[in-house]
Amino acid sequence: MQKILTPHFSQLAPLVLMIIMGGLWNNSAAQDASKTQPEIMPVLNTCAIIEDRTERETCSNQAIMEHIMKKLIYPEDAKNAGIEGTVMVKFVVDTKGQVTGTKVMKGPKELSKAAIQVVQELPGFVPGTQNGKPVDTEFVLPIRFALSN
Numbered sequence: 001m002q003k004i005l006t007p008h009f010s011q012l013a014p015l016v017l018m019i020i021m022g023g024l025w026n027n028s029a030a031q032d033a034s035k036t037q038p039e040i041m042p043v044l045n046t047c048a049i050i051e052d053r054t055e056r057e058t059c060s061n062q063a064i065m066e067h068i069m070k071k072l073i074y075p076e077d078a079k080n081a082g083i084e085g086t087v088m089v090k091f092v093v094d095t096k097g098q099v100t101g102t103k104v105m106k107g108p109k110e111l112s113k114a115a116i117q118v119v120q121e122l123p124g125f126v127p128g129t130q131n132g133k134p135v136d137t138e139f140v141l142p143i144r145f146a147l148s149n
Helices: 053-071 076-080 109-120
Strands: 017-021 024-026 085-093 099-106 128-130 133-135 137-147
Touching: 053 109, 076 109, 085 109, 099 109, 109 137
Parallel strands: none
Antiparallel strands: 017 137, 024 137, 085 099, 085 137, 128 133
16 A cells, blocks of 8 residues: 655745646555565654654655755756656665665656756655664655746
8 A cells, every 4th residue: 555645835936937746655566575665654854853753754745845846957958848747756765864766767858857866866864664673665756847837
């Protein structure tokens, strides 16, 4: 069963370029034997001090979304060509809390490099745990590129 982590926006400033993160989820169905469904999901280091598990995960999801909104650069060539779409990026938060194994599952080729780069630049995580031990956790992150009207 997939655990869907849905980030929430309280407000979005008007953008010339609209970038929407559709959701972050643990991709347990696609995991291989080296990746375990964690009892406790990875969270960004900045959210780790929050005691309540749900609030901690919500903080992490919001911080990931904010990171993407601030750091993602719409490729100029794709913008000029009017290319829009969703890039599905798969990555692993490893046992050390680092983002590894980043790759595009699908999406417009012209947008893929920018999506990969912003995911690779995510700040450090507290790794997910299973039976009290850190485990590799695989995620899929859809990043939607849309040009505003």
